[in-house]
Amino acid sequence: MTTQGPMVRAVAAALRVAELRPEDGAAQALARRYAALIDEAVPLAKYDKPLRALRQAVRECSDPGAVEHLAKIEQALAAHSVASDLGPKLLAALTALGMTAAGRSTKGGAGGGVGPVSPVASKLDELRARRDRGQRSG
Numbered sequence: 001m002t003t004q005g006p007m008v009r010a011v012a013a014a015l016r017v018a019e020l021r022p023e024d025g026a027a028q029a030l031a032r033r034y035a036a037l038i039d040e041a042v043p044l045a046k047y048d049k050p051l052r053a054l055r056q057a058v059r060e061c062s063d064p065g066a067v068e069h070l071a072k073i074e075q076a077l078a079a080h081s082v083a084s085d086l087g088p089k090l091l092a093a094l095t096a097l098g099m100t101a102a103g104r105s106t107k108g109g110a111g112g113g114v115g116p117v118s119p120v121a122s123k124l125d126e127l128r129a130r131r132d133r134g135q136r137s138g
Contacts, residue, residue, distance in 0.1 A: 004039070005035075005036070005038075005039025005040070006039065007035040007036075007038045007039045007090075008032070008035045008036050008039050010035070011031055011032060011035040011090070011094075012032070012035075014094070014099055015028055015031070015032070015099075018097065018098075018099050020097060020098075024097055027093055027096055027097050028097065030093050031090060031093040031094055031097065034086050034089055034090035034093060035090060037082060037086055038082055038083055038086050038087065038090065041075075041078040041079045041081070041082035041083070042078050042082075043074055043077050043078045043081065044078075044081050047077060047081075051074060054070055055070065058070045
């Protein structure tokens, strides 16, 4: 049994409450996959050789905390590398599904059946309509 990471849980929760269409299935699967890859971050292959050399040096080091320090650095490197690569891709998938503010605004407020219209958008529409009525009568 694998434990779901925080990104997988957040995306799954958001997908559960989003009002999506059946044809959005591929984008939903892609968003889930990006979230899983972000949670399962490992350092990129281009860092393998330098990390192997560091691990060897740490094993030969007399500092008892060196292994722990290197492990922290590897985790941070992995998280940063994966998030900087996949974070924007996950955001794009969620936006395409209308699950972000930007995605909802490009789909006309509600996002083609995705959630309720924002009260701010409704108020803005009302103000625009009043302005337009005033310009026509004057």
